[in-house]
Amino acid sequence: MAREPIDPDGRNEVVKPPRDLRSKVRVLSGREAAQFDPVKSAEAALERLSGDFENWMEDEARTLAAAWADIQSDGLDEDRSQVLFRAAHDIKGQASTLGYPLVGAVAGNLCHLMEHVDTPALPLTLVAQHVDAIRAMVQEKARQEDNPTARALVERLADVTDDFLTRQSDGK
Amino acid sequence: MPLPNLDLSELRVLIAEDNPYMRQILRMMLIGYGVRTVFEAEDGAEALELVASSAPDLVLTDWLMPIVNGAELTRMIRQMPAPTCFLPIIAITAHTEKRRILAARDSGITEVMCKPVSARGLYLRIANCILNPRDFVRSPSFFGPDRRRFQAPLHNGTERRGTGIADGYTLDETGELSQSQENAAVATGRAGASDPSRRGGAPVRQVRTSGQGTV
Structure with a gap:
């Protein structure tokens, strides 16, 4: 593999990788490309999968609710907080793909709150409101981004969270 | 700019993702692109074993995983002997904060994709890894893909790394x-x-x- 020092004393160097994936991949000819579009093909594959998305979203919401139930019954500690965070983080990452963008927004807000507040200082009522909101939105199949009730909920939770974080950073 | 349509049938791709639904989504996307060989790992530790035993050409890794997370997996791959240490790694993360993205970059990933994943977005990154491969930088404190895709030997500007100057994202x-x-x-x-x-x-x-x- 080719090496090229990039500073006078030779402590840093640029290395050319020995393998080039272009040798394993071919750019399709115009005729072939007209018959096969990888992106459209992947989108079609996802569409075929989408019949399962509602069940998957319900399952993710159940996982979040179960993590919250554990905190309610056994108390909040670092481990249980992490389990709740991971469940919210999964929903944040997947909800849009599964067709529930506003649920993803609530989960994102919950992650934002948990990332900026130490576990013992977490406002549990506000956390519970996020969990309840996600559960309700999934139960009511609030998939549309213009769903007025869901949108109001998202905005309100984001406002309350921002207020809390502002007060906390101001030391109030 | 139109994306080139690629024949990816010979590509071997490893997915490291603890969430079974996201794993399935990624697998379906890859199969849709025409990839025929897909390996799956439920966490970073299993992914490391598959990197060693299955010789993938490309790794897609979630960032937040149990046992060995995406950052640790990336660092461990970069410490492996050549040619494995040069594996292109695409981090797929639900983190959207800049400090997280910078941390991912500094651990040695090749590309990053913030969730939600889209078929076009993921294809773009895979195509980038293949068609515009990055050189690697080895320094006393870092080994990984060069942040600059192309070398500019005549560049005489300020060194941006670690200076707090905007990175041009x-x-x-x-x-x-x-x-x-x-x-x-x-x-x-x-x-x-x-x-x-x-x-x-x-x-x-x-x-x-x-x-x-x-x-």
């Missing part, structure tokens, strides 16, 4: 998150406060890199 396609928004969030100590996805706006995703000072 841009987003592809919809441009959901601007550099100035992110800088504002970081500058005010409210990283993520500008994240529109928190309010159900356009989701932050598909952080793309361009020019100098990129992931």
Whole structure:
């Protein structure tokens, strides 16, 4: 593999990788490309999968609710907080793909709150409101981004969270 | 710019993702692109074993995983003997805060994709890894893909790494998150406060890199 020092004393160097994936991949000819579009093909594959998305979203919401139930019954500690965070983080990452963008927004807000507040200082009522909101939105199949009730909920939770974080950073 | 349609049938791809649904989504996308050989790992530790035993050409890794997370997996791969240490690694993460993206870059990933994943966004990154491979940089404290895709020997400007100067992050396609928004969030100590996805706006995703000072 080719090496090229990039500073006078030779402590840093640029290395050319020995393998080039272009040798394993071919750019399709115009005729072939007209018959096969990888992106459209992947989108079609996802569409075929989408019949399962509602069940998957319900399952993710159940996982979040179960993590919250554990905190309610056994108390909040670092481990249980992490389990709740991971469940919210999964929903944040997947909800849009599964067709529930506003649920993803609530989960994102919950992650934002948990990332900026130490576990013992977490406002549990506000956390519970996020969990309840996600559960309700999934139960009511609030998939549309213009769903007025869901949108109001998202905005309100984001406002309350921002207020809390502002007060906390101001030391109030 | 139109994407080239590639024959990816010979490509061997490893998915490291603890969530079974996201794993299935990624697998279906890869199969849709025409990839025939897909390996799956439920965590970073299993992924490391598969890297050693199955010789994948490309790794897609979630960032938040149990046991060995995406950052640790990346660092471990970069410490393996050549040619494995040069594996292209695409980090797929639900984190949208700039400090997280910078941390991912500094652990040695090749590309980053913020969830939600889209078929186009993921294809773009895979195609980038193949058609525009990065050179690697070895220094006493780092081994990984060069943030600059192309060398500019005549460049006489300021060294940006670690100086706090804007890194020139841009987003592809919809441009959901601007550099100035992110800088504002970081500058005010409210990283993520500008994240529109928190309010159900356009989701932050598909952080793309361009020019100098990129992931």
